[in-house]
Amino acid sequence: MLVDEKGMQEEVIRMSGTEPKKCMLCGKCSATCPPSMDMDVRPHRFVKNVKAGNIEALMESESLWKCLSCFACVERCPRGVEPASLVEAVRLLVIRQQGKNYLTADDIPELIASDEEIPQQLIVSAFRKYSK
Amino acid sequence: MQVKDQNFKPLVVSFCCNWCSYAGADLAGSSRLEYPAEVKIIRIPCSCRVDPLFVLRAFQRGADGVIINGCHPGDCHYTSGNYFTRRRMTLLFSMLDYLGIERERTRLEWVSAAEGARFAKVMNEFVGKLHEMGANKRLGDIRCKE
């Protein structure tokens, strides 16, 4: 089956509520981003790829799991683009697929056992970010 | 809720002041921005030249909406014309509304000479709204219907 890249692009833009065409490729998001260096697709290229409609490639990207949702890119973008929202939208495209949860309930006991200091907040937020 | 008539083409008379809005409309054109052809522009020196009689006249003759465009407050070429327009048209529109004429049929907008995109946007919005409402039935003149 052919992948509907165009449809996915529209979906990402709609979900994120942000317009990648506003990006002028200044790179401030990638300059700002704390985990920038751990990303395979850094924020400015993430925006560029959404603009170009390469959603499938982004769905494979490691960056989806590295974004901290710290909103520094959102705060500092001079063009009012929200890279973090685009990342989240693509991440949702992935985890909303059947069986594509990045984290499952089965993983939890082991994680908790590894460190008894782990606050609920961490479990809940990771769960919310990584699974559906 | 009225049923939308796909063939309905709302007729819009747009009064544009010569200095800001008419130039804004020119800029919309030279920027090749589209808005519905049902919008017909009349050039006036200043938005304050619009007499309530002109607004009623347009409705009488079959217009479905009337939109007056002037310079932004503070930017009137004649210093104060648009301030008078604002008072006059606020009161006139309120009166029309009071008589049961749908308030979406009248509009006053500030469009500067630099705001071609805004001109097109405002016109698209206005005509879109008129599309939803349908033809002007309450303030037309029966003699002017074809």
Next chain:
Amino acid sequence: MDKTYLYYPGCTLKTKAKELDAYALQSMEMLGIPCKELDEWQCCGAVYPQATDEIATRLSAARALEEARQKDCDLLTLCSACHHVMKRVNHDIASDADIRMKVNNYSEFETPYAGETKVVHFLEMLRDTIGFAELKKRVLNPLTGRKIGAYYGCLLLRPSNVMQFDDPENPYIMEEFLHAIGAEPVLYSYRNECCGGYVALDDPALVQKVCTKVLHSAEQKGAEVLVTACPLCKYNLTKHDSGDVPTYYFTELLAEALGVKE
């Protein structure tokens, strides 16, 4: 100060972050701020759902907000994450007609909720209701000579157009708080840089990197301890500090200064 605050503690404050909660309540009592805990609160969701089509994940916040409206109270938050979620969901409901409609359709409130509630963070309450000058007068044990770095993290500050908390790049509210309790605030550049948040579960190495950056930044400017309002920040920073710069909840220091710390 007549108005009672409706206090939303959030999941972690009743378990792993009991001290954040307890010291806050003790201090409030000492300061005479009327406050009542929400009857049946649910977890706020811990992260704000950025996607516009996520409605279910906004509902628990909406319920808390609606209850505050019903009781005609401001909603008081303490945990940075809860504050972030509450404030942003409230903003969504107030400004996005589509979200407002859907949230109300699901929730079936008696009167549709349209974002009327004011969400107030504990620090904002200290600043705006009591006032830092007044707080200073109430301090019994000033923390004189203690060099403390305020750690804001992300969630209180960003995005600033919605959070309206403080200057997002050079915030000052916690420093004012530290001044008020007699301590010496230490300004350092990375006090608004992310601790790594939930990625801790998936990629501890990445979190270690960002935490080390924050801790080093604070340490070399002379901070002896850090304070935070967020259990996750505290967890991440504590896990990665080498013991030199421990992290505390700001409420613990408040309680200490007010003389109510047991």
Next chain:
Amino acid sequence: MRQKAHELLSSGAVGAVLAWEKGELPYDTSPAVFRDAEALDKMVYNGFCGSNLSKYLIEQGKQDEKVLVFLKPCDTYSLNQLLSENRVAREKLHIIGIGCKGKLDVEKLRTQGIKGITGIEENETLKIQTLYGDHELPREDVLLEKCLSCKGKDHKVYDELIGEDLSADTEQGDKYAKVAELEGQTPAERFAFWRGELSKCIRCNACRNTCPSCTCLKCVFDNAHSGVAAKVNATEFEENMFHIIRAFHVAGRCSDCGECSRVCPQGIPIHLLNRKFIKDISGFYGEFQAGETAELNSPLLCYDLEDAEPNIISKREGDN
């Protein structure tokens, strides 16, 4: 009053007296100019002297003489407006302010079934003699519409006041009640209401002719060159247009004297159009009463940089 008029007229201090003249029937009074002291016998002032004499001063003022005029408190607002528009010269007037306990509406008497009136005794309770017997009823039941929202008992301009405390202690009704009620309706309901009213208009121009603010030498609707001249309302549109434009032309100038509705033979509540403008003006641009002083500028002749935009109409009334 008569004595005062006599005095001034015979001394030559004034050349004419503008007052009310009694007619055939007890409730029949009409404005009249007296030039002759003898004729003053016919002068009258009673509960049926509702008409506002100020507009007649435009015509009277053209003579090279001083005119004595009697004005009720509410009439003085209209005069002030005329003075502010240079329609009447103050130095040609001798104004005597007279009291008023609210004027009576003969139509209201009739609707109460009182006909064939032969005499009336005016007190708080009216004693009315008719061909068919006597009636008694409280004065406030038959007051003119305009008196239900009386502007108060102070005269805004005068040379002297006579008949101390003739004025009633006025109670101000909510003059906007009906306007607000209409505003609360749906556009369709409003449209139906006004269609019902304005379709009654026979274009007799009484409202225009009696209005102390309608003072153009030639009305646009009478001017063949104006492009909008019309002697009759040929269509519904013309009914609407006439009334909208008439109200707009007096907006900011209308003192709400109520004469338009009083004289309308069809009973159209024309004053509700004027009051809509008055309500909007006061709401948008600050409390305003035309004719409060002769120096006041109409709100349509000035502006504020921070004036509301027209979309205030939608904001104010919600999405009904």
Next chain:
Amino acid sequence: MLVCWCGSNIAGTVDINTVVEASKREPGVVYATDYQYMCAEGGQAMVRRAIEEHSLTGIVVSACSPRMHETTFRKAAAAAGLNPYMVEIANIREHCSWVHKDKEVGTEKAVVLMRAAIAKLNLNTPLFPGESGVIKRALVIGGGIAGIQTALDIADAGYEVDIVEKSPTIGGTMAQLDKTFPTLDCAACILTPKMVDAAQHDKITLYTYSEVDEVSGFVGNFSVKIRQKARCINSKLCNGCGDCIEKCPAKKAKSEFDEGLANRKAIYVPFAQAVPNVPVIDQTQCLKFKTGKCGLCEKVCLPKAINFEQQDEIIEKEYGVIIAATGFRPLSPERYGEYGYGQLPDVITSLEFERLMNAAGPTGGALLRRSNGEKPKSIVFIQCVGSRAEPDKGKSYCSKICCMYTAKHAMLVRDKYPNIDVSVFYIDVRTPGKNFDEFYRRAVEQYGVNYIKGMVGKIAEEDGRLRVQGSDLIEDTQIFVDADLVVLATAVEAQASARPLGTMLTASMDQNNFFSESHAKLRPVESPTAGIFLSGVCQGPKDIPETVAQAGAAAVKALGILSKDKLIGNPCIAGPDELLCNGCASCEKVCPYGAITYADKEINDHGHRTTRHVAEINEAICQGCGACTVTCPSGAMDLKGFTNRQIMAEVDAICR
């Protein structure tokens, strides 16, 4: 009736033939034709020929916007003996063919627009403009390089010019600069001679430390109130010896000229070459004003020029033209907290950097760190600070000069201190100008400046240095550069005083508070308001060569008016029908120009003579806005060229 193709601009979307044929069916039309380019000489000749051959009494040209060629066709009509106001334009290009894609739709609309123009023309009457005199003096508002150049050019042509400058000296921002690109001339060396020329010119009067309070009137006849703020010095007596400054004990005020990097006294001249060389007392700092004690300056002043009692003085003068030359301010970068300006002393703006590099600056030209006074080893420049952003994040425009001055700064650093590493973070390097790109290449090739494509996300203080965290987009990586000094190339921003001044002048302003030009290409130095001209950055970002060129252009346009004895007015003005006027004076109250007065006049009302109080229009003052016409309930007041009947005819034609 004439229809223009405008090449394919109109003919592409409008079927010209249909419009021509439709026009023939309109009342009054006796001749209709079309042409490729109506505005060209051939088209105009055709207009003349048509008028003559068919004895036309009026013409409608369906073409581009009347704002473009109305004047052209009016002139052509006049050449053929037709009153130029018997010409109407149907705008079937900007309002039709360029807006619509469908040819049928476009054609249909063009026909309607043409009909409206014909309907209006049928009611046109020949109009004859009045004349008004010209006061042969110009006012230049702003005494920077733009204002000085404009004033010198006008004065050299033999006309009087006044310069109003709000600060105590002329010179403006250029006086603060160290060197200028692309030649690296010393700014002071080329500017100060011009300042002196202006001061010494017998046709130029300087009003420094002065502001414009009020403007009224119209082209040729402006009347202006200038507020000369109290300097507390009698300028006629002061000999500029500087003894007063020497003795002044209040020395804590921040020097505006040095961008707050150095202090000045309460009595001061902004800089050594200030013109006029007369000090001013800063009343907020002066001890005499603050405490009543001191007065040292008064004691040491031999010519007795100090006068603490001096008050602001209002000077009223009249001018034929006014030139706005209010310049700019650099945007304060404090809102971009990620760069730490205001928090980190070693983060400075470009203008501060100019002062630090300047031999007459606070450090005597030594480039030293603000934090510890040490020499920097590494400097980072960041471009586009506040420029090219969404409106709520900064300025939406390119500030135009930053790329070049940053290259200049980088080059000057490397020239003077070859051991300092210099990096520049940029989004794009924009160098459109004569010898500009060559200049930038020199910075890279000859001076070894390290250009990094990408923005900076954060500047952090790390171990006493500045850690600049940026993007290198070519390498697709995040990079960290340790610097000792960071220079922010902040956006050019209109002066805060520009918009209120624009309102006073009734000159329109754009959304960024720059003055709008009358036409972006063809009338770039004229404001849409007649008699108001624009010089320099007040119209939009510009470098010095462009500013000087535009200043000269503004002077030429101003001279075009000053050199005339009479101005031909606009005949489209209001006029009362005295038979209808009832003298209510409402129109007088709404006229923004005071063009309406009332007088008792003898009126012949259909043979009946009466004296009435009626409105009168001063034709030289009326600008034709029409505010009065709508105020008049009886329709006595009408506007020539835009009469009630004409506008209603257009409405009717459109709604037909």
